[in-house]
Amino acid sequence: MATATARLVLLVALVAGSSCSAWAAVQVAADERQKEADVAAPVIHALRPMVGSAGDLGRRGGVPCDSWRLAVEAYNKRDWRTVPVxxxxxxxxxxxxxHYRQDxxxxxxxxxxxxxxxxxGGKGKEVWVFDTDETTLSNLPYYATDGFGI
Incomplete structure (x- = not known):
């Protein structure tokens, strides 16, 4: 009986130990992915806190870029040729x-x-017509060609 109990305790200890080490491996992998994301995010969004809606530098410089973007998207700003420098x-x-992809x-x-x-009401014979123009297609090549405003 003592041998069976000892074996059972050993089995429980092994299972608990292996699941803890598996959890630690999962946690380490998750931590590594988060570190990579933390490193990548500032590179992509380095200027957003300074010129975007998160900061005041754009307003102090007289160019509130988030307001300009909203005016263009709402078609309140018309006849603009390029993005302001x-x-x-x-x-x-x-x-x-x-963010563009998410939007x-x-x-x-x-x-x-x-x-x-x-x-x-067309009993399966409905027709969809799509008017494809510059708003339907990606504007990314246009913006990239002009250097996003320059």
Missing amino acids: DCEGYVGHYMLGG SGDVVDEAVAYAEGLKL
Whole structure:
């Protein structure tokens, strides 16, 4: 009986030890991924706190880039030719840093939700017509060619 109890205790200790080391390996991997993300994020978004909506440098310099962007998107700012030079970093980080992709995904989600919510009466013979123009296509090549404003 004592031998069986000793074996059971040994088995429990081995299982507990191996699961702890497995958890430690998972935790180390997660910590490494977080460190990599922490290193990459400042490189991509280095100027956002200074010229974006997170900081005041843009306002002090007379170029509130987030306000300029909102005015362009709402079509309140018209007939502009290029991105203001002082907003080059802001626009570049927005478009290349993942936020543009996230915003585009949100627009797609809204369009799909709208389409799925329609009551159609064509008995499966409905036709979708898409008007493809510069707002539908990615503007990234345009912005990149002009150096995001310069």
